[in-house]
């Protein structure tokens with residue numbers, strides 16, 4: 001063993017895969033091909049996910065030459081925290097810069113009401129899965145700048161690591177509801193879920209991981225066939241094709257009938273209740289008739305409905321209905337026996353709707369608007 005190797009181990013070549021993209025068995029296979037002992041794989045995973053080191057050099061129970069080799073082949077990390085908005089007891093937003101300069105964001109929602117998990121005291125992180133989004137829903141900030149690229153699994157996993165590091169809090173609920181369409185980045189998202197869920201990884205129970213989709217029917221069926229018990233949320237936002245077609249171009253490809261039957265398939269394969277997300281937008285999808293129809297879709301699937309008052313996006317003219325109208329919509333659902341909640345958006349004041357912080361930052365970097373506050377407000 002050569003213990004006197006120079007240690008330029010922190011120098012990470014751009015373009016190297018990050019070690020956080022690998023499953024334990026892949027680390028083991030990499031090591032086996034280099035005649036290393038199998039137990040080293042678990043040691044490496046412990047350094048990354050338990051001890052949370054930032055370089056191979058810190059993995060002190062690995063031989064120097066192995067550390068050096070790993071550093072040649074992989075990066076550790078690659079997500080840099082550039083901004084945090086919000087305070088300890090409210091929603092906090094994290095803006096990250098990736099190795100190629102792209103910006104993504106995550107939202108941490110502490111002690112929120114039980115939206116996805118069963119308990120009500122969970123710290124939920126909302127993660128991004130793509131830079132931008134190609135699906136162009138008319139109300140959404142994420143699609144405004146178009147689509148740049150998919151995140152790899154490590155860039156998804158690292159959002160959790162970085163938020164836990166910056167906040168000092170343990171995350172116990174994950175929702176794939178940040179920027180991007182998770183099911184359009186299927187293999188990286190499934191890989192990230194496996195790492196987040198694994199006992200050697202972040203050890204978050206699959207039932208506390210929720211993937212949200214605008215309605216990619218073939219991928220919903222594919223996800224149903226994966227050996228994962230993560231949960232599924234559908235961004236419905238309209239109970240008829242007429243309404244969905246107006247605001248969600250994806251519905252022209254996969255209409256409501258095919259979407260609901262894919263949901264039925266998912267619910268029966270997983271023996272799970274799915275969630276319908278329904279943003280309430282004034283004059284667009286908040287008519288009473290929509291509530292009655294939504295209740296009937298939910299009954300058919302045994303789905304739970306989360307109503308979300310629309311969060312205003314700079315540059316878009318949409319707005320949320322009055323509180324009375326929101327409550328009326330909710331009570332119609334409940335009259336039908338639908339399990340439904342009306343979310344009171346905690347992060348409204350800090351532009352919590354996904355994609356907005358990034359958009360503001362990009363605009364301010366281009367000099368279009370004044371920069372937003374960058375400090376943690378207490």
Ligand code: SAH
Pocket residue numbers: 139140141176177178179180181182212213214234235237277279308309310311312313353354
């Ligand atoms: N692409 C996926 C996941 C990311 S969007 C999807 O569409 O499901 C996460 C959720 O935020 C979706 O339900 C989306 O419709 C919602 N959303 C987008 N813009 C919003 C806004 N301005 N106010 C409230 N919710 C919004």
Ligand code: SF4
Pocket residue numbers: 133134135136137140141142143178179180181214235
């Ligand atoms: Fe993309 Fe989801 Fe936004 Fe639609 S709502 S543009 S699918 S991120």
